[in-house]
Amino acid sequence: KAGVTQTPRYLIKTRGQQVTLSCSPISGHRSVSWYQQTPGQGLQFLFEYFSETQRNKGNFPGRFSGRQFSNSRSEMNVSTLELGDSALYLCASSKGQGRHEQYFGPGTRLTVT
Amino acid sequence: KQEVTQIPAALSVPEGENLVLNCSFTDSAIYNLQWFRQDPGKGLTSLLLIQSSQREQTSGRLNASLDKSSGRSTLYIAASQPGDSATYLCAVKTSNTGKLIFGQGTTLQVKP
Numbered sequence: 001k002a003g004v005t006q007t008p009r010y011l012i013k014t015r016g017q018q019v020t021l022s023c024s025p026i027s028g029h030r031s032v033s034w035y036q037q038t039p040g041q042g043l044q045f046l047f048e049y050f051s052e053t054q055r056n057k058g059n060f061p062g063r064f065s066g067r068q069f070s071n072s073r074s075e076m077n078v079s080t081l082e083l084g085d086s087a088l089y090l091c092a093s094s095k096g097q098g099r100h101e102q103y104f105g106p107g108t109r110l111t112v113t
Numbered sequence: 114k115q116e117v118t119q120i121p122a123a124l125s126v127p128e129g130e131n132l133v134l135n136c137s138f139t140d141s142a143i144y145n146l147q148w149f150r151q152d153p154g155k156g157l158t159s160l161l162l163i164q165s166s167q168r169e170q171t172s173g174r175l176n177a178s179l180d181k182s183s184g185r186s187t188l189y190i191a192a193s194q195p196g197d198s199a200t201y202l203c204a205v206k207t208s209n210t211g212k213l214i215f216g217q218g219t220t221l222q223v224k225p
């Protein structure tokens with residue numbers, strides 16, 4: 001069974017640009033969550049999607065948005081990039097909400113210059 | 114507000130030693146707790162999941178315990194190997210959503 005995949009793996013963008021990251025969950029998983037990891041703040045929850053609906057949102061500005069498609073694949077978008085958005089963005093999938101185990105992808109390393 | 118703390122931040126041990134990593138959380142009302150491993154620049158690998166009703170889980174040389182009343186979990190690694198060198202993260206789920214709250218991690222180095 002294939003694991004969680006994320007594309008692209010690496011990105012370099014300039015301040016003010018926007019970026020879209022993609023996540024394909026494990027087959028049969030319907031919940032997708034996104035996290036930002038930085039050396040200073042550690043792992044922080046961005047948002048979760050389940051059945052194409054955002055179910056929970058972390059404390060991030062509105063420049064961070066996401067969506068989920070009918071096949072459970074998810075995308076997150078960051079508009080008007082800032083230097084502080086440089087981070088490893090991780091996607092996690094699980095069978096559903098509740099007590100299910102979460103499985104993480106390899107992440108997308110975003111560098112904003 | 115739930116907070117998760119991992120002590121120590123870094124640990125260096127000789128190969129073959131048994132070791133314990135600690136994780137504490139401030140609110141005992143959790144759904145479950147999950148231990149992860151992260152190699153440099155990589156994603157997270159799930160090691161063990163302990164539901165709130167369970168006291169411990171085992172997988173190979175790993176054993177994780179959970180004491181909700183004291184807000185503590187430990188990850189026991191038996192007979193450590195250089196390949197165990199990585200950052201170990203614990204995370205708690207406090208609601209019926211996908212949100213995990215992570216500790217800052219313990220970076221483990223096992224010396225040959």
